[in-house]
Amino acid sequence: MKFSKLARPWARAFQRSLKAALKAPRKAALKPARVRPKSTLVPLGGTGTWLPGVAVGATGARRYRLYIPPGRKLGERLPLLVMLHGCGQDAQAFADSTRMNALARQQRFIVLYPEQDRLANPQGCWNWFDTGSGRAQREATSILAAIDQVCLLHGADAARVAVAGLSAGASMAALLATRHPERFCAVAMHSGVPTGTAHSTLTALGAMRGRRPTAALAEAPAGSAGLPPLLVIHGLADHVVAPANGEAAVRVWAEAAGAHSQPRRFVQRGKRYPVAITDYREGRRLCATLVEVAALGHAWSGGAARQAFSDAKGPDASRMVWAFVRQALVD
Secondary structure, X not given: OHHHHHHHHHHHHHHHHHHHHOOOOOOOOOOOOOOOOOOOOOOOHHHOEEEEEEEEEXXXXXXXXXXXXXXXXXXXXXXXXXXEOOOOOOHXXXXXXXXXXXXXXXXXXXXXXXXXXXXXXXXXXXXXXXXXXXXXXXXXXXXXXXXXXXXXXOOEEEEEEEEEEEOHHHHHHHHHHHHOHHHOOEEEEEOOOOOOOXXXXXXXXXXXXXXXXXXXXXXXXXXXXXXXXXXXXXXXXXXXOOOHHHHHHHHXXXXXXXXXXXXXXXXXXXXXXXXXXXXXXXXXXXXXXXXXXXXOOXXXXXXXXXXXXXXXXXXXHHXXXXXXXXXXXXX
């Protein structure tokens, strides 16, 4: 808390100087922003701690939000889940939509929500696609700086860190895990594009629509020998990021690990959308899982009602993500 209070004035000064230095507008974002309802999620007191923070990395200062569950003992280290929001969202909106903080309170883990700066992308998208200029890699390094800060100052366990994201956040999560596989125990992509399929805004648009060169599907991610297990959740009615991207992501991951697909199984609970689940294993080791959700569009499955990019009718993606991460911690 003390660090964030001290850092806030510096961060504002940094933003003002950066605005003054800008002489040309950034490239247009991939998707227009949507107006979201006013946030109602403010976990305080007995429900946990909701902290603002600022970390400084290769791209300058980046704000974040941090949730710490109540009752943490002195010196206790808890697992850390890094949640990367999509376009048109910020840290608060993503926390509201996914309700991951409530799950973290029950299961006792810390949640970090790094936030993209609107000067870096006017619609708040992570620039996962801009690998040609190196901007994507620099943003990834800034997220790592936030992770390091949280581990140092707030009791997160650096040996038990997982990363998940939605849309552009999902693609950035994959980039982080492929470039720095030793830093993560698991990665989850919800409605994202697989790594290595774009290097600019133009190629990103094609990749989102499912148009990728054949060679890209066979391209093994960097550091593939030690890739963490991957969970992919994708809606079959997604008209923003083509559903084919979900299957492509797990296939690239599985091929890099030498894993093979297992028989597909179908699950439906109550009136929630049905899902098809395919695991990819190398021997007994689970390398990747694909969850295809029928009737789900470009939204967080099972998210809070009346939130942008959130569909309450889908199965609970937040619980799926944490169950996958928890299993990875055991394995």
